[in-house]
Amino acid sequence: MKVEQQVVCLKLSQELKEAGYKQEGLWWWNKYSSNDFQNKDNAFLANERDEANGSFVAPTVAELGEALKDPSQEILSFYKILPVWTGTEYAVYKNGKYLFSKITEADARAVVWLKENLL
Numbered sequence: 838m839k840v841e842q843q844v845v846c847l848k849l850s851q852e853l854k855e856a857g858y859k860q861e862g863l864w865w866w867n868k869y870s871s872n873d874f875q876n877k878d879n880a881f882l883a884n885e886r887d888e889a890n891g892s893f894v895a896p897t898v899a900e901l902g903e904a905l906k907d908p909s910q911e912i913l914s915f916y917k918i919l920p921v922w923t924g925t926e927y928a929v930y931k932n933g934k935y936l937f938s939k940i941t942e943a944d945a946r947a948v949v950w951l952k953e954n955l956l
Contacts, residue, residue: 840864840882842941844895847880849947854893856954858904860886862894901946905953915942 844864845853854860866880867887886892896904914930926938927945939945 843943844882844897845901845943845947846941847893847895849944849951850893850895852951853896853947856951858894858896858950858954860894862896862900864895864897865892866895867892896943896947898943898946901943901950904950905946915945917942 844850847866850866863884865883865886867883868880868890882895883892886894914933915927917927926940927942928938929936929945929949937945937948939948
């Protein structure tokens with residue numbers, strides 16, 4: 838599996854930073870020195886932070902799993918949706934109730950974190 842499928846996309850990484858998600862992790866979206874973060878073509882994934890040019894943490898599924906540990910014991914479930922011809926997506930359920938779906942599990946977990954921390 839490609840690392841891009843295991844980490845949060847660039848757009849959600851930016852939203853996480855703006856919402857106060859800790860900027861610590863194994864992977865980072867870094868920008869090319871002469872470009873901005875307008876789209877994925879101007880950024881690349883690296884396993885180190887680029888302080889000079891700016892970067893956003895790209896949390897992994899596991900890192901977001903740790904960040905989403907909920908003391909209220911609400912049950913979050915992430916299910917891979919098939920059939921393949923419609924594109925793989927992950928459906929998110931909370932206490933058995935469908936909430937939404939995203940292309941990768943990392944993006945789904947990022948949206949849950951944003952919803953829980955922007956209330």
